[in-house]
Amino acid sequence: MNGLLWLATTALASPFTDQVAAHPPVAHPEPAYHFAAEVYSRIAAAEALAPGVIVPERIGSTIENRPIWAFAVRDPATPVTARLLLIANIHAMEWIPTEDALAFLLDYAAHPVGGVEVDVVPIVNADGRARVEGDLLNGRNLYRRGNAAHVDLNRDWAVNRDSHAIWKALLPGRYATSPSALSQPETQAIDGLLSRDAPDLSCSDPAHPARNSAFDGFLSLHSFGGFIYYPWAGRWHRPDEHAGDWRRYQQIGEAMEAAMGAHAYRPRQLSRWGFFFRGQGMELDHVYGTYGIPAFLVETTRSGLERPADLHTYFRWYNPRDPARHVRAGVDMLRAWVTATINNP
Numbered sequence: 001m002n003g004l005l006w007l008a009t010t011a012l013a014s015p016f017t018d019q020v021a022a023h024p025p026v027a028h029p030e031p032a033y034h035f036a037a038e039v040y041s042r043i044a045a046a047e048a049l050a051p052g053v054i055v056p057e058r059i060g061s062t063i064e065n066r067p068i069w070a071f072a073v074r075d076p077a078t079p080v081t082a083r084l085l086l087i088a089n090i091h092a093m094e095w096i097p098t099e100d101a102l103a104f105l106l107d108y109a110a111h112p113v114g115g116v117e118v119d120v121v122p123i124v125n126a127d128g129r130a131r132v133e134g135d136l137l138n139g140r141n142l143y144r145r146g147n148a149a150h151v152d153l154n155r156d157w158a159v160n161r162d163s164h165a166i167w168k169a170l171l172p173g174r175y176a177t178s179p180s181a182l183s184q185p186e187t188q189a190i191d192g193l194l195s196r197d198a199p200d201l202s203c204s205d206p207a208h209p210a211r212n213s214a215f216d217g218f219l220s221l222h223s224f225g226g227f228i229y230y231p232w233a234g235r236w237h238r239p240d241e242h243a244g245d246w247r248r249y250q251q252i253g254e255a256m257e258a259a260m261g262a263h264a265y266r267p268r269q270l271s272r273w274g275f276f277f278r279g280q281g282m283e284l285d286h287v288y289g290t291y292g293i294p295a296f297l298v299e300t301t302r303s304g305l306e307r308p309a310d311l312h313t314y315f316r317w318y319n320p321r322d323p324a325r326h327v328r329a330g331v332d333m334l335r336a337w338v339t340a341t342i343n344n345p
């Protein structure tokens with residue numbers, strides 16, 4: 001960031017800009033990626049240039065008291081009639097999701113869809129990510145996935161926690177969940193945002209259940225795999241809580257695929273990834289099952305492994321050396337997710 005932007009950012013004091021000022025970016029060995037301090041300084045610079053378009057909110061704190069930031073992005077001149085939630089970096093080493101979320105946030109701030117607010121949480125697992133940053137700075141090659149309590153935040157949700165698959169006894173590691181639902185401050189922060197300001201359902205028609213959230217759609221970015229997953233993850237059944245849901249998932253997923261061009265990710269129901277596979281207690285089942293809104297989990301890239309030596313570098317498994325092409329395709333995919341979700345009610 002140049003000096004003028006830095007001044008503009010720090011002159012408008014707020015809890016967010018205070019934090020940005022207190023944690024200036026440092027040089028590091030993965031310059032194609034942003035460390036957390038760089039993510040937030042880029043957002044602060046964009047926020048300062050277009051007041052009211054990007055609104056930061058601290059939605060929670062991690063175990064080690066790092067803030068969990070959400071950024072509401074919208075055209076301030078148009079009343080909000082739809083809201084979507086995009087989260088990234090639940091898993092500590094999955095950084096290209098944060099790059100996608102950051103690039104999308106900046107692009108959407110420059111070209112918002114009138115009336116459609118997108119809330120972006122670019123870093124959910126801030127403690128896990130901070131450990132990976134320390135590893136990179138110190139030349140350590142450690143495998144990290146969970147938060148500070150070593151809980152997998154991808155398996156800490158309330159819906160479809162129990163596996164009925166007979167394979168559970170054979171492959172117990174595949175089916176591991178956390179000790180109890182929403183046991184961690186990071187998952188509580190996301191769930192709190194989803195449940196806040198929910199519409200009053202007391203007079204809704206039970207034959208057509210209304211969504212149970214102020215949000216109209218949800219997407220969680222992971223790496224790697226190249227798939228656009230939709231529920232259910234924890235059971236084989238089609239996602240048909242409300243009539244037409246499965247068709248809607250396919251329509252939104254296919255619109256996202258079409259927007260990506262070559263090497264597009266493919267939409268698929270997660271539990272049908274393999275005949276033995278179930279993902280118990282995952283965020284997409286939780287959001288769809290609890291709030292009745294379409295929920296996707298996107299596995300970005302088809303891994304960052306390009307050379308034999310990469311197999312020995314955990315960070316590279318998830319994060320390609322040059323993220324630019326993947327991030328451009330990711331932004332196109334996310335813009336298609338916004339319009340397809342709004343256009344397929």
Ligand SMILES: [Zn+2]
Nearest residue numbers: 091094222223
């Ligand atoms: Zn992941």
